[in-house]
Amino acid sequence: MTFGIEAVGYYIPSLYLEIKDLAEKRGIEPAKLEKGLGLHRMGFPDVHEDAATFAAEALLKLIKDYQINPEDIARIYLGTESALDAAKPTASYAMQMVEKVLEEEFGERCFKNCDVVDMTFACVGAVDALHNSLDFVRVNPDKKAIVIASDYAKYELSSPGEYTQGGGAVALLVSSEPNLLEIENFWGVATESVFDFFKPRRYYQKEELTTAPETYPDKIEIFTDEPVFDGQYSNQCYQDRIREAYSHYKEITGKDKPYKDWKYLIFHLPYAFHGKRVFTEIFSLENGLSYRTPEEQKVVAKSEDYLQFINEKIEKSQRASSEIGNMYTASIFMALLSALQTSFNDGEELTGEKIGFLGYGSGSKSKVFAGAVSKNWKNVVSKWNLFENLNERTAIDFESYEKLHRKQLKESVNPDYSGFGLESVETDNPVLNGARYYNYK
């Protein structure tokens, strides 16, 4: 019996900013962002969008595109690091939104007996949800699970993370009918607790908060959606963890140079070129190349062999990322969609091809695993139209981007949007303070 991904839905935020507009306004050479990091456009949520609406959109698309009966879904596990609440899972909001839309067809509370939860470990949380859900279907082969990766990657204005923002969601149907990808049960894992990127409770003095009521204590703890991070250190942690997890994967599979068998290498992509920039170390180790000094590292990165390797095994997975930016937990799955959609559009045959995954979450953990493309893959991919959908988004100018970022806009940029949207957040009701209400139109 085989297990893996049966079907996939996704959602991309409805707005985008041209990266060259950001570069110009921040005094950064556009070529650094475009040619150095592979960034072209940055997906950005409208006023009514958040990690819950992204997740609900991807879930509904998955259910509709593949005509899934929601009552057949035993669990919905959502990987996110953009949780809207520290107790009530974002998955519960997404589930409720979708339940409402499906009410007419399936009756009230069609997910009543569904196990719903969030999983958090920075960008690797949805890989954890996938790993866990695969274990679940292996034990219960007659059951199906849905894994959703949903995030809004937001950094402080003018910070070095600003040009690596983005967002969106990917929803995977996980089952014993893996029409898209059969996933092996070998998981290379590497974990080390570090502070490369994190979202702690931050402490503020009351006088720093202009709106703090008198009754608040003098020092206030607040969660913000913008991380504390050290960019170059996070790159180093990513590189170290994937090297360790890859080595663990080799140990448990007994495979020599497994990357050579992979048609595509699918990375967590905080920006489009990240995977190809950090894999140089493993490539050097596997091929006996010297990799100690920055000069030696540059020689490997620019070598004919490495460039050919990138072109064959990584480049197609970068294309969607260049258009969207960082999707945190969803980035690795969007990289998969990008590669498969491109192969599909090019008329390539992938049945039986092996695909390797290198996931990373700050804080920090990497998981390395692999799968094989199923014979029905084209039926699954034919529903996506990924690159057409990316071209349907609305461009925003730099001023609107800054206002959206600062939460200064009251009305949506697209007030006539169709789909899920945040309608209101309770502010005056003491027993419901902070409760969020969504609509569908």
Ligand SMILES: CC(=O)SCCNC(=O)CCNC(=O)[C@H](O)C(C)(C)COP(=O)(O)OP(=O)(O)OC[C@H]1O[C@@H](n2cnc3c(N)ncnc32)[C@H](O)[C@@H]1OP(=O)(O)O
């Ligand atoms: C969240 C996670 O996933 S952890 C791992 C990644 N970390 C993050 O995403 C944290 C948030 N982001 C950041 O901190 C930053 O945006 C980073 C770390 C991703 C990038 O940092 P920067 O200092 O802006 O870029 P960096 O100097 O590393 O790389 C710039 C690249 O552009 C190239 N470049 C610079 N100028 C130009 C130019 N004019 N033309 C072409 N290329 C250029 C550089 O050569 C370099 O590429 P190379 O090393 O392949 O040669």
